[in-house]
Amino acid sequence: MAEILVEPIEGYALSKDKKKGTTLFSKIGVIGCGKEGQSIARIAGWHGMEVVFLELSEENIERAISNIGKELDNRIENWGLTAGEKKAIMSRINGTLDYKDLADCDFVIEAIRSESNISFRSIEERKEVFRKVEEIVREDTIIATNSTTIIITELASEMKKPDRCISLHFFVASPEAKIIEVVKGLYTSEEVYNKVYTFVKLINRDVIPVEESAGLVSVRLYVTLLNEACQVLMEGIASLPDIDKTMNVGLGMRFGPFRTADIIGLNKISKWMDNLYEEFGNSKYKPSPMIKRLVRAKRLGKQTGEGFYKYNENGDIILE
Template sequence: MAEILVEPIEQYALGQKKKGKTLFSKVGVVGCGKEGQNIARIASWHGMEVVFIELNEEKITSALDNIGKELDSRIENWGLTVSEKRAIMSRIKGSTDFNDLADCDFVIEAIRADEKTGVRSIDARKEVFRKVEAVVARDAIIATNATTIVVTELASELQFRERCASLHFFVTSPEARIIEVVKGLYTSDEVYERVCTFVKLINRDVIPVEESAGIVSVRLYVTLLNEACATLMEGVATMRDIDKTMEIGLGMRLGPFKAADVIGLDKVVRWMENLHEEFGNQKFAPSPLVRRLVRAKRLGSHVGVGFYRYDQEGNILDDETILSKKA
């Protein structure tokens, strides 16, 4: 009788001990407000496991609900299926414990502004970087989704500064197929290339940007908004016609006033103040018109009123704008 050959099959096992780990198989997000939700949804959409950190269970539930609602909109308008939504949501988990980031190979800081002061503190963001470094592996990348804050400053107190980089997801157009990627003073070439690989894996084009407060998008946008406000205050044209001119005449997806409402006027003011402090150029100082609306707590579409008024679905209500009403 012929001898039966027995081949060990352990090497083919799919158990956790044997299963290989692919690049960016798990991504961490610290802070899951509007920006963090956008990052989590996009990464999960492209097959990555995501864990996000929030302050409490209430914020975790709110973030997951908002991501679910955004996906429901994709089902209605973009052809996403219910089963695809379930698969995307199954890859997103929320936690209050930084230790749950331990096996992430890429963590992005996207913390909210302080609810009382409206400021995203540099010290708070540095603390996030320190907490992340304390739990992740040596080769894990730590990044910030920043615009006016330079990553070199955030990384300056870490043990392995070369692992840090910066990238900017666009909130005015979540499906914009570009991401600005910034290489800081300490960022290694290898880490920068890996961040660029991540951007390509989520089907975005890399816009390489030298480290500068405001990068490209914010520096140009706030200058445009200030000039639009000056044009409006001079009575050159109405707000709607200024937006219409930029949208139809110059092909912008949103005019400067509509874009400000989507971004949030309080956030726009912080951008302007940071750039004004950094460069000392008056063109970056917030327009009195923007300041007036922020003081009145008319912060944009997310609160129902900014430059325009909005219904519960986020649609501009009518031809009457907030500036035609008494504050």
Template sequence: MAEIQVEPIELYGLSKKQQIKTLFSKIGIVGCGSVGQNIARIASVYGIEVVFIELSQEKIQEAYDQMSRVLDQRIESWGMTQSEKKAILARIKGSLDYNDLADCDFVIEAIRSQAHEERKINERKEVFHRIEEVVSPECIIGTNSTTIIITELSSELKHRERCVSLHFFVQSPEARVCEVVRGLYTSEDVYEKVKKFVVMVNRLVIPVEEAAGLISIRLFSSLLNEACEVLMEGVGELPDIDKVMKIGFGMRFGPFELADILGLDKMVRWMDNLYSEFGKTKYKPSPILKRLVRAKRMGQEVGAGFYTYDENGRMIDNAHFKTFNV
């Protein structure tokens, strides 16, 4: 009887170099505030592995807790199951080490905004440099910024052609649209790949030429300022102005509700940036906005803005607008 030869099956497997890696099988996110959490959830829902970088274990845990709460709302209102929630969170990993981004196909900078615009730009440039130090030359680097120009952020990198800007809509996580911005150095190949990524996560690509504010923030800033002007003139009361835009024009949120969701401090920074960029008074923040920010009424996240909210972000009072004395 012939001797049976036994050979290890590993000899016939592909080596790591030979294995074909699916594009965007893993992405990285630097900063996991509301924007980073939104991107992480969206990507994970569609089977993409996500690693996010934060500054401390406390912030990592906070991000997990907030994502868990959002998914619980999906279970309650959208029919998601507990097993789906577990699978989504299992694909998301928090880390303090930039080296964990090394095998990502796409890394998106989404750090929290700072009060001083120049400091924010410098901080984001530093993030871009740290990303470039650890990722492969083929990895795409992006930012979710709306008012900072991607060309400026990428101008000092070795591979500037792989940088791009995109804008996911955090005010409505179910909004299936994403603005994608090509910088001065962005290559056609990178731009097309990023558009494929947006389609992969079931979002409609909105191509946007590089400009502060893109389409979304420029339009909404003007709307919010005019709504504040109408309120100050006494033409209508705050909740009624929101109702006109929601019921009359089919908006999901009125301008004051949406500003609270975005964050009034963030709106003021965006508008200051637009006013500095274009010099048009329609972008200059309304005195009402500045007054609320000075009073630390930043919006839904802190429990008070134009409206007040409970610990779950649900509106509990819409009468305090009568106390405005502008």
């Protein structure tokens, strides 16, 4: 009788001696789940990634989950998303109060929301967030900020592995925009940059490579446009809706400068402009008196129901 050949099953399957394979960007961490964090979590969850976001309270977690759900409901009504697909996406998104739950993430993005305490968004506090993340995650985990006016090289300067740090910018005013600005800092390795490039492709976006600069491309151009729009309005050259319509219809902007400002939040825009003025010293970045007046009055845009425009409870503009 011929000898029966017996081959170990380990040759065909995973064994204890073999490292378990993992999918690149199978799990994403998000620090802060306000408007920016919710958009990042929803987009990543939509594309099959598991997401865990860190918040300061259970109330914030519940609010974020509710808002993501409402946004997906809008996709069901207007974009053809099914209820089953929504359920699958929501099952991938979970909130936590503990940094330790970020331990097995492949990519962690700091997205502390603009309505948070101002000091918590300072460069030193952001550095502390980065250090806490680094203590928990694996050595190959990428750590990023979604900030547009904070320089990633400065954020990474006190890290044990600064080469893993990078900056990217999701477009919250137009969350379905198919581009993301990506900034490689002084320390960022080519390997990390290429992995983030892959991440952007995985979520069906194109990379806009940007050299390290406060404001990147989008914010620097937008705030100067908004300041000029305010000046045109104050001079009585045209009405607020007609200025928006000129840019919207005439030049193809999805929203005009005032509508965009209300969506982003005037408090956030004002901080952007203050940071840019401090960085470059150019008066074109100083917030218009009109913007400052609205911020002082707590008329911050859609989030408060009134900014340049007034809004109803559904977020629709109230025509006067």
